Amino acid sequence: MVIDISDILMEVGSSKQFDGNVIIKDITYQGDKIHFDSPFYVKGNVTNVGQLLVMNAHLEGIAALKCGKCTESYDYSVDYDIKVNFKSTTDEEDPDIYVYTNNRIDLYDIVIREFLHRLPILRRCSQECKGLCPYCGTNLNNKECQCSDQDHEPIDSRFSVLRDFFVDRDREV
Numbered sequence: 743m744v745i746d747i748s749d750i751l752m753e754v755g756s757s758k759q760f761d762g763n764v765i766i767k768d769i770t771y772q773g774d775k776i777h778f779d780s781p782f783y784v785k786g787n788v789t790n791v792g793q794l795l796v797m798n799a800h801l802e803g804i805a806a807l808k809c810g811k812c813t814e815s816y817d818y819s820v821d822y823d824i825k826v827n828f829k830s831t832t833d834e835e836d837p838d839i840y841v842y843t844n845n846r847i848d849l850y851d852i853v854i855r856e857f858l859h860r861l862p863i864l865r866r867c868s869q870e871c872k873g874l875c876p877y878c879g880t881n882l883n884n885k886e887c888q889c890s891d892q893d894h895e896p897i898d899s900r901f902s903v904l905r906d907f908f909v910d911r912d913r914e915v
């Protein structure tokens with residue numbers, strides 16, 4: 743979605759409303775694929791405040807994220823306000839200011855960046871997700887497996903090798 747802002751650039755204080763859909767292609771983020779079944783709906787306004795253009799907008803949509811515990815895909819709702827500043831050029835590297843070109847604002851990169859910025863670090867299908875069995879890989883949300891903790895005492899082989907080594911040496915002395 744591209745907004746033509748040529749009509750508000752000439753006059754400080756002028757403002758423009760917009761709304762529409764932004765179709766987002768699947769992205770890979772931190773090794774996880776994020777899928778978007780439907781476009782994000784964006785509604786807001788851009789105002790010329792002199793040195794800057796200020797955009798206030800509301801984002802709505804659904805992203806399919808991968809649960810970090812059970813690796814299943816789950817729906818994550820997006821429903822929040824964003825506020826973004828624009829300039830025609832930036833001299834300094836200011837990550838908080840976007841640059842517009844040819845009197846147009848393309849919302850695509852902005853929507854993705856704001857979306858990723860707010861993505862939870864720990865992505866979970868639910869608070870109660872039981873994850874995968876560390877021994878057989880069964881998704882414990884769906885069914886229980888036969889592995890029990892007694893059968894699979896976690897053994898760190900490095901330590902057992904080291905322990906045997908010391909035992910042998912003690913014997914030789």
Ligand SMILES: [Zn+2]
Pocket residue numbers: 809810811812813814866867868871872873
């Ligand atoms: Zn999960």
Ligand SMILES: [Zn+2]
Pocket residue numbers: 875876877878879880887888889
């Ligand atoms: Zn198991």
